[in-house]
Amino acid sequence: MKRKVIIVLLVLATLAVGFLAMEGLSSLKKAPKKNLDKIKLPVVKVKVVDYDNLSSPIVEKGRLASNLEVNLSSEVAGRIVDTGVPLKVGQKFKKGQLLIRIYEEDAKMDLRAQKSRFLNKLAENLPDIKVDYADNFDVWMAFFNAINLEESIPELPKLKSDQEKVFMASRNVLGDYYAIKSEEVKLNKRKIYAPFNGSYVEVNAQIGSVAGMGSKLAGIIESNNLELQVPIESNEISWLHLNEKVDILDSRGDVILTGKLVRKSDFVDQGTQSISVFVKLENTTEKELFQGQFLTARFNGKMIANVMEIPRNAVFSSNKVFVVEGDILKEKVINVVKRNENTLVFNGLKEGELLVVEPPVKATENMQVQIKK
Template identity: 20%
Template structure:
């Protein structure tokens, strides 16, 4: 009986002893050291507001096309007997150069016949004039006051004079036809497309080729009404003005950025019904550099090339320029006051582009604008600032005049 009680009570005794030992250990353990939570304020980069003078630049793009394009058409019929070495796709030529020659034998014969006809008509006229003079003398012998015109052979003289005029007109036509057997360049240019070759028989109206003038190139630039608001108004309103906006065209060629100077010359004055855009036309003189004395480093502006265009626009003064990401919804920005507290400020935005925001009002010179993105800022929230290391984002404040890139989709109205 005692052994049974001993076996039953031993586990209970062990549990009691273990519980007591645990209580003793807990009671003898020192409490953890209490430390205050030292949470630092958010670190924020700032930029000092400084007004600037900016010149807006409207961006556009387009394809280079020749100002003058001509389809060469045969005005006479005949076989091609000569083609100039310049008359190949991409070949240059000068005004007056012979490009294609058509067999002239038939037209030379026609010219000889026309000359003979002129001589015959003039001889008939001289004969008729002599007859008229004889008739006039005869009528005077009858001592009549007035002689009939038929008696004086005036109708016959008029007929022969008409025959002379007709023969001379045919002679001029024969000369033109003979001249048209030689197709000459109408201006300085290049061959875009050659459609004939030696031995080919041409009919009147057959296409010989397509040529482009190389004196002037054009680029049609699509712009919106908002873009036009940042160009010089006298030009936009299509009035006579000495103000012609400059345009810089650019493209990457073989890994190198090439630029060409152009000028806006006209507006097409019609809004495209599909895109609701209006097209302005910029012109580039001597796009292929044919008149340059030194072409080293010059990239020809080839027809068909797609180019970007920067159009010089209006200037604006006292504008604050910041990276675009500082602008929040509702045209708000974050400022840091003198006590390092955040302040939400409503501003007036003149324009935005892909990189920058241009603020015209709502901010004062010298105020600190927070550049660090903050997801949920609170007005009055304490922050820490980073000492400025640069005078402005991407060196903006180092320039006396900033260039504002205008994109229609980013305009703030």
């Protein structure tokens, strides 16, 4: 009998232990399920709507270009000869350097021959001048002696009377003199000197080739006189003012130069619907800059009252955002005041609302979410 009681008690104890073990395992299963459901809720980052007065700069990328670009053209025909400055794209030069020279030895010889013939004509007429215009003879004699075949012809003596003018014209002295002056001007046009420090951006001729009259030989730019051409949205152009200071930024967002807004276009680009403005750069000699390089311009813009700035990816459908009410997403319409490259400035929501600045993927109205701590 005693043995049966012991067996019954052991069975009951075994059942009790099994029951308690099942209950324990069951409770362990339920707790993780609750945590899992909570983790599955999308997490959103919010910002409390709080309006303030903001200074909103305009930041846009622009392209560098020289403020002074000159085309070099030949006004005379002839063979191009070496000057010591290579006629190559990218070649730099200093102001006053001889850039292009057209072979001139034949033109010099022709000019010497003209001056020689002119001297001969003057020599033939000096006796008549001494007799008829004795009061001006010394001046003409000094002019005759001053003529050098290797130098520019001196200034023509001043004619003292109408009779003297008629005499000189009838002997073709005046015509020959001005023909020589014209040839001297043409001779000087065979040399083209650098008007500034710069470099070649275009070359259409080579040493040894023949330049035609009026042909374009090369294009040059002034290296240290640079402007930044920046496209601005037409609805923001009224915020910019001439002569205002502009910060120039590099790719990392650091200020490397300052400039001044010098011009605004008065037409809209048909392709981009933007208006170009031009910023003259200052102290460019301290930085290595190149035509065609892209830099970022930061304009001051203006002060905007009662607005807030948020990331652009917080907005969808141009002017809609999500706010969190309780733990539910609600769609709201905002008033966009200004759009920047990565942010926008707005108003139109009630202060104190929880604005979602990092919406979840495939967010929809009435979606249940949890706020990021």
